[in-house]
Amino acid sequence: MPELPEVETIKNDLSAEILHKKILFIELRLKKIVKNDPSFFKKVLIGAKFRALERCGKLMIFSLGNGQFLLIHLKMTGQLIFRNKKQVIAGGHSDTVFNFDLPNKYSHLVFVFEDKSKLFFNDLRQFGYARIVDKNQLEQIKQRFGMDPLDSRFTLKYFRNLLKKRTGNLKAFLLNQSIIAGLGNIYADEILFEAKILPMRKVTNLTIGEISLLHKSIRKIIMKAIKYRGTTFNTYVDSAGRRGDFLKFLRVYKKEKKLCQRCAHVIKKIKVAGRGTRFCEYCQK
Ligand SMILES: [Zn+2]
Numbered sequence: 001m002p003e004l005p006e007v008e009t010i011k012n013d014l015s016a017e018i019l020h021k022k023i024l025f026i027e028l029r030l031k032k033i034v035k036n037d038p039s040f041f042k043k044v045l046i047g048a049k050f051r052a053l054e055r056c057g058k059l060m061i062f063s064l065g066n067g068q069f070l071l072i073h074l075k076m077t078g079q080l081i082f083r084n085k086k087q088v089i090a091g092g093h094s095d096t097v098f099n100f101d102l103p104n105k106y107s108h109l110v111f112v113f114e115d116k117s118k119l120f121f122n123d124l125r126q127f128g129y130a131r132i133v134d135k136n137q138l139e140q141i142k143q144r145f146g147m148d149p150l151d152s153r154f155t156l157k158y159f160r161n162l163l164k165k166r167t168g169n170l171k172a173f174l175l176n177q178s179i180i181a182g183l184g185n186i187y188a189d190e191i192l193f194e195a196k197i198l199p200m201r202k203v204t205n206l207t208i209g210e211i212s213l214l215h216k217s218i219r220k221i222i223m224k225a226i227k228y229r230g231t232t233f234n235t236y237v238d239s240a241g242r243r244g245d246f247l248k249f250l251r252v253y254k255k256e257k258k259l260c261q262r263c264a265h266v267i268k269k270i271k272v273a274g275r276g277t278r279f280c281e282y283c284q285k
Pocket of ligand 1: 262264280
């Protein structure tokens with residue numbers, strides 16, 4: 001699933017390409033991917049321009065500058081692929097090798113811009129969505145999200161207060177989008193490994209030192225993942241040859257049965273909070 005670093009990366013890449021270009025045409029190939037009436041959706045977008053692109057957790061918000069906003073959520077397997085004559089920029093889901101031949105059977109929504117460049121919304125499992133909302137609806141939706149770990153208000157004091165109000169285990173806590181927005185399975189496991197804390201630990205029995213370390217680890221892992229452009233395969237044909245490079249820094253995610261880089265014991269995988277969870281039971285306490 002694309003998480004905060006992947007969405008942040010594709011958001012930044014797309015901002016450089018699609019802003020202030022008139023949308024000439026919308027090709028809706030799978031109706032259910034759009035959560036509005038299709039004719040309303042097209043009417044709002046055709047002839048409009050994206051004015052700004054922002055992110056709330058894993059949700060992308062395209063401002064149309066007329067009081068309307070396009071929301072895109074990539075969910076499990078969504079990908080956004082921009083193509084013009086010179087390059088392809090792709091981001092989102094990282095596990096599926098997608099086809100260069102676009103559109104293909106996974107391309108459910110296509111934006112065609114005035115310069116003939118195109119933005120494809122591909123989604124293998126079709127959990128992702130696009131939706132037009134107005135300012136009030138957007139504010140309501142934003143309120144459902146917890147604090148962004150990159151927000152300057154996400155301080156240690158704030159984090160300590162978040163933990164106070166909660167029960168349950170740490171893995172579930174980190175995955176809960178209404179507490180902290182943007183973390184998913186990959187980064188939750190990597191953060192807990194970095195902090196040397198086991199994912200099944202109760203949030204109520206952390207020491208002051210562990211809370212501080214966990215807070216630091218959240219920011220450290222997320223910022224490093226963004227620096228390396230997440231685990232997307234960003235930009236296949238970019239002249240700069242950039243791609244999502246964080247894969248090589250993963251230390252527990254998909255490392256089960258391999259040796260821990262810190263203590264050389266075997267990385268385990270069990271279900272915690274309903275999700276496959278990897279950890280080292282020796283150096284995580
Ligand atoms: Zn270890």
